[in-house]
Amino acid sequence: MLKNVVAVVLEEVHPFELGVACEIFGLDRSEQGLPVYDFALASDRPGELRTHAGFTVNVPYGAERLAEADLVIAAATGIRDSYPIELIEALRAVVDRGARVLSICSGTYLLGAAGLLDGRRCTTHWRHAEDLAERFPLTRVEPDVLYVDDDPVITSAGTAAGIDASLHLVRKLQGVEVARGIARRMVVAPHREGGQAQYVNRPLANEECTSFGSVLDWMRAELDRDWTVDQLAARAHMAPRTFARRFQQETGTTPLRWLIGQRVLYAQRLLEETTDPVETVAARVGFGNAATLRHHFGRWLGTTPGAYRRAFGG
Structure with missing residues (x-):
């Protein structure tokens, strides 16, 4: 009642x-x-x-x-x-x-x-x-x-x-x-x-990480690349296992999850500030296609790229 x-x-x-x-x-x-x-x-x-x-x-x-x-x-x-x-x-x-x-x-x-x-x-x-x-x-x-x-x-x-x-x-x-x-x-x-x-307003560069600052900047500059832990570890001059463990300790997440989060953040910005088709946005941020972008958008933000653009697009 x-x-x-x-x-x-x-x-x-x-x-x-x-x-x-x-x-x-x-x-x-x-x-x-x-x-x-x-x-x-x-x-x-x-x-x-x-x-x-x-x-x-x-x-x-x-x-x-x-x-x-x-x-x-x-x-x-x-x-x-x-x-x-x-x-x-x-x-x-x-x-x-x-x-x-x-x-x-x-x-x-x-x-x-x-x-x-x-x-x-x-x-x-x-x-x-x-x-x-x-x-x-x-x-x-x-x-x-x-x-x-x-x-x-x-x-x-x-x-x-x-x-x-x-x-x-x-x-x-x-x-x-x-x-x-x-x-x-x-x-x-x-x-x-x-x-x-x-x-939630999350800035694209949202970690202060003394050991990995240059590596994170490198990843942000090329979000559309398919990074491997071996490549990132080499950039940081570490063994892959050591890199993965210390990355988790300093950022609180894994390299892959950090990368996906940055891609979602960049996709939000592109959906807000451009009229690029969703397929183009997906390619620019490194997700490859709209289906993958929609998948991660749903998991991280609980909505779709189209609905997000309708709500926040300029």
Whole structure:
């Protein structure tokens, strides 16, 4: 069931992420035959709360309002060392009685503080993924996806991914037509391709490696070559076995995986900045053909070269 929805508001809440919850669950769309939700804002201290943008929002309910909810949404806010015990206890009770919780962006930290991520998969904005994993080591953070549904805990990535997660939950509980109707009213896609990996800004030269700097530069300059470990080891004046071991130690990956990652990064740049056909891009970056490029694009970014170009091409 999805009828009663509460958005949790903390001081310095991010207004866009809060607005996502309000837009999807707080509007009366009954004239279109769409469900009307009993939507409310709640906080540990109701009243006027300042948003991240400087203006205030009136929050009429306290943590006790969560006891009635079928879904509780934790909107993004500034990451803090501790969270209100009233909200933590109320969120635990929500899950204990079989209702659902959904976080948007850094709202994941509130769920983590309540222990609701322990033993579960989750996600958050890619900038916070590493920190979230360190802070809550019992969870498995998936940084490349737009949302994770580990029922009854749904977590979404940065900002607009809250729309994706919310529409997913509506689609799951109330059907495709309801989710499509809300998406059409919002003028958004009912389902986006790929994950948030495609939005991460990774510079092409992203390693500082004292022993292999010249070798990496050499590989970057000729990404379209089919390098062998023997060739790279000779360039580094090492035995192949020693080279492979030390490369892994200093870069955190294998020579082949490093090369594939650089090719994907270069392909992203070409898809953004040129109108070259996908076959040409594949050849220029060293993948040889479009099928191989699509394969690696899907594995690294969760999308296709064509979809990526439509989203980011100049």
